[in-house]
Amino acid sequence: MSAVATEVGTLRLATAGSVDDGKSTLVGRLLHDSKSVLADQLESISRTGTPDLALLTDGLRAEREQGITIDVAHRYFATPRRRFILADTPGHVQYTRNMVTGASTAELTIILVDARNGVVEQTRRHAAIAALLRVPHVVLAVNKMDLVGYEESAFAAIAAQFDALAAELGITRVTAVPVSALAGDNVVEPSARMDWYGGPTVLEHLETVEVAAESPDAPARLPVQYVIRHDGIRYYAGQLVSGTLRVGDAVTVHPSGRTSTVTALDVLGAAVDVAPAGASLTVRLADELDVARGDLIAPDERAPTATRDLRGAVCHLADRPLVVGQRVLVRHTTRTVRAVVRSLGPAERLTANDLGEAVLRTAEPVVVDDYAAIRRTGAFLLVDPVDGMTLTAGMAVC
Amino acid sequence: MTTTAETPYGLGHLDALESEAVHIFREVAGEFERPVILFSGGKDSILMLHLALKAFTPAPVPFPLLHVDTGHNFPEVIAYRDRAVAAHGLTLHVASVQEYIDRGVLRERPDGTRNPLQTVPLTEAIQHERFDAVFGGGRRDEEKARAKERVFSLRDEFSQWDPRRQRPELWQLYNGRHAPGEHVRVFPLSNWTELDVWQYIARENIELPEIYFAHRREVFDRGGMWLTAGDWGGPKDDETVEKRQVRYRTVGDMSCTGAVDSDAGTLDQVIAEITASRLTERGATRADDKLSEAAMEDRKREGYF
Ligand SMILES: Nc1nc2c(ncn2[C@@H]2O[C@H](COP(=O)(O)OP(=O)(O)O)[C@@H](O)[C@H]2O)c(=O)[nH]1
Numbered sequence: 001m002s003a004v005a006t007e008v009g010t011l012r013l014a015t016a017g018s019v020d021d022g023k024s025t026l027v028g029r030l031l032h033d034s035k036s037v038l039a040d041q042l043e044s045i046s047r048t049g050t051p052d053l054a055l056l057t058d059g060l061r062a063e064r065e066q067g068i069t070i071d072v073a074h075r076y077f078a079t080p081r082r083r084f085i086l087a088d089t090p091g092h093v094q095y096t097r098n099m100v101t102g103a104s105t106a107e108l109t110i111i112l113v114d115a116r117n118g119v120v121e122q123t124r125r126h127a128a129i130a131a132l133l134r135v136p137h138v139v140l141a142v143n144k145m146d147l148v149g150y151e152e153s154a155f156a157a158i159a160a161q162f163d164a165l166a167a168e169l170g171i172t173r174v175t176a177v178p179v180s181a182l183a184g185d186n187v188v189e190p191s192a193r194m195d196w197y198g199g200p201t202v203l204e205h206l207e208t209v210e211v212a213a214e215s216p217d218a219p220a221r222l223p224v225q226y227v228i229r230h231d232g233i234r235y236y237a238g239q240l241v242s243g244t245l246r247v248g249d250a251v252t253v254h255p256s257g258r259t260s261t262v263t264a265l266d267v268l269g270a271a272v273d274v275a276p277a278g279a280s281l282t283v284r285l286a287d288e289l290d291v292a293r294g295d296l297i298a299p300d301e302r303a304p305t306a307t308r309d310l311r312g313a314v315c316h317l318a319d320r321p322l323v324v325g326q327r328v329l330v331r332h333t334t335r336t337v338r339a340v341v342r343s344l345g346p347a348e349r350l351t352a353n354d355l356g357e358a359v360l361r362t363a364e365p366v367v368v369d370d371y372a373a374i375r376r377t378g379a380f381l382l383v384d385p386v387d388g389m390t391l392t393a394g395m396a397v398c
Numbered sequence: 399m400t401t402t403a404e405t406p407y408g409l410g411h412l413d414a415l416e417s418e419a420v421h422i423f424r425e426v427a428g429e430f431e432r433p434v435i436l437f438s439g440g441k442d443s444i445l446m447l448h449l450a451l452k453a454f455t456p457a458p459v460p461f462p463l464l465h466v467d468t469g470h471n472f473p474e475v476i477a478y479r480d481r482a483v484a485a486h487g488l489t490l491h492v493a494s495v496q497e498y499i500d501r502g503v504l505r506e507r508p509d510g511t512r513n514p515l516q517t518v519p520l521t522e523a524i525q526h527e528r529f530d531a532v533f534g535g536g537r538r539d540e541e542k543a544r545a546k547e548r549v550f551s552l553r554d555e556f557s558q559w560d561p562r563r564q565r566p567e568l569w570q571l572y573n574g575r576h577a578p579g580e581h582v583r584v585f586p587l588s589n590w591t592e593l594d595v596w597q598y599i600a601r602e603n604i605e606l607p608e609i610y611f612a613h614r615r616e617v618f619d620r621g622g623m624w625l626t627a628g629d630w631g632g633p634k635d636d637e638t639v640e641k642r643q644v645r646y647r648t649v650g651d652m653s654c655t656g657a658v659d660s661d662a663g664t665l666d667q668v669i670a671e672i673t674a675s676r677l678t679e680r681g682a683t684r685a686d687d688k689l690s691e692a693a694m695e696d697r698k699r700e701g702y703f
């Protein structure tokens with residue numbers, strides 16, 4: 001572990017790209033060259049002599065046996081400039097749901113491409129998922145440059161190919177880096193074999209890319225998780241998923257629509273006048289209202305949308321299909337409601353890994369924001385009411 | 399609260415981890431009927447209890463504790479456990495490995511370690527008390543199989559973990575649906591590293607059992623680790639006891655948790671020592687993980703913590 005000040009920021013990132021493009025090797029290289037691999041870990045991946053860097057994250061027996069990544073692995077490392085929470089994800093189409101798991105909380109995704117193959121179907125799928133989930137930053141790592149003689153033209157052709165794809169998908173911020181994860185070129189250390197490249201190494205970019213708080217002026221959103229009753233007082237507990245909240249703010253409790261005023265804010269035992277986005281806190285209101293888990297407290301201005309017709313972009317995750325007319329549960333913020341699938345696009349039926357659109361009719365109103373504006377109140381899941389399986393990820397459009 | 403502009407949501411690093419853990423505790427309180435916190439008296443479980451207390455303040459923690467007692471305990475840790483239970487008015491359930499051995503249901507292993515024997519008493523306590531959510535202090539940075547674990551991890555009636563059939567877990571939308579007899583293991587410390595744990599303990603001034611700090615102790619060498627001499631089965635004839643200045647980096651069953659040579663007597667010294675260490679905490683102190691490449695994965699599949 002490198003020494004790192006307590007208050008440097010954290011970047012959450014995820015890998016993406018087709019199987020064997022070198023995702024796990026790149027992650028291993030990042031960890032290794034940033035001196036984040038400790039002696040006993042290095043020993044355990046060096047049984048055959050030279051370390052197999054992919055084994056730093058391919059931690060399951062089946063992954064080691066087959067030499068592939070099956071499920072997402074989380075690794076943590078830090079440099080003096082930043083902390084990183086890294087999700088190494090699988091490339092196989094069969095395990096796309098695990099890639100989506102890693103990407104859903106990422107602020108940056110590194111999409112790898114094999115320099116010999118260029119952009120392939122899985123690159124397109126993963127780029128589309130990153131766009132759909134609105135991962136704010138994309139790095140294109142053109143890997144295995146050692147196998148194309150470190151030629152600038154190979155890199156330039158793929159970067160242009162990917163730029164076209166990104167434009168199509170509405171991805172605006174792409175940084176392309178030519179690397180060899182195996183040999184270590186341009187991952188942490190600049191490459192001596194690609195002097196035609198003047199940009200940052202992957203790590204330099206990760207350390208310096210600006211990750212602004214999600215729209216700093218976004219309105220406050222507090223989904224109520226739990227009501228704490230103590231000495232006759234009701235404290236509404238939840239995580240402020242967007243915006244800031246102040247004592248004295250005029251608020252509405254959704255979906256009932258009743259209004260009140262914030263009289264006290266308490267961040268885990270400390271009374272505060274103003275609470276920042278991301279804080280877990282409790283709120284007290286001036287009026288005796290019936291507030292329960294699943295309700296949403298928000299300022300009167302810039303109110304969220306209450307609707308029983310939930311529409312959104314969807315990514316279908318389960319092996320069983322999603323069809324029009326199907327009964328599902330919608331998991332949204334702290335609320336779970338019954339719903340029926342009204343319509344689907346582009347087909348009447350979505351199968352595993354399909355991206356599309358859905359309209360759901362819910363039994364009770366859900367209170368949503370556009371996912372593009374506020375991730376946490378725009379995101380939802382469809383769950384099978386019979387066995388609880390997570391079927392589909394949804395991003396509200398309103 | 400400290401804030402930096404750089405982190406998402408504007409929270410400082412430890413504040414963000416704390417907020418995430420509290421969010422997980424409250425989700426479980428809102429969604430489950432009978433949650434329980436696994437509590438061993440080790441630093442991760444002490445941290446979990448601290449976060450649970452914060453999550454529900456000013457009310458008490460709405461969950462009981464469950465200790466799976468191997469019978470090979472450090473007396474300081476048991477004393478700490480009992481003090482914590484009394485101080486916070488909690489209910490403590492104990493599942494005793496010794497009792498299973500006495501009844502003949504479990505057999506002592508040739509190597510004397512009781513760590514793998516905890517799975518059956520744990521599973522039966524969960525079934526018997528009908529616990530539906532079980533908080534564990536596991537962290538993804540501890541071990542490569544743990545790095546694959548979800549925050550909400552569904553277990554069948556035998557507590558088995560199937561890493562190939564994990565539910566996708568998106569955003570902070572945890573799916574706790576389960577059938578009767580199944581339960582969900584919940585890991586609120588998933589994203590904490592060892593260093594985060596110690597920095598937070600220092601920040602919050604959390605009391606720990608004394609054995610986490612350097613002290614003189616009678617130990618003997620087995621397999622490159624300093625084990626504490628005691629009734630549990632050590633030292634053997636060819637092993638010699640000596641007095642050394644040591645501390646524990648992890649606390650588990652006495653038979654397989656090693657002490658490390660250390661002069662770190664304060665939290666700041668412990669943090670400095672961990673920062674400089676070239677070994678992971680499990681690599682330095684856990685015999686059970688040295689058994690094979692997949693020791694932890696195998697135990698987790700069988701229903702271990
Ligand atoms: N020549 C070369 N091989 C690489 C490079 N990066 C990865 N590989 C190899 O490509 C294979 C797949 O790598 P892996 O990291 O498991 O790919 P993943 O499926 O994307 O995680 C392994 O045999 C790696 O050693 C590279 O930069 N150059």
Ligand SMILES: [Mg+2]
Nearest residue numbers: 023024068069
């Ligand atoms: Mg891989």
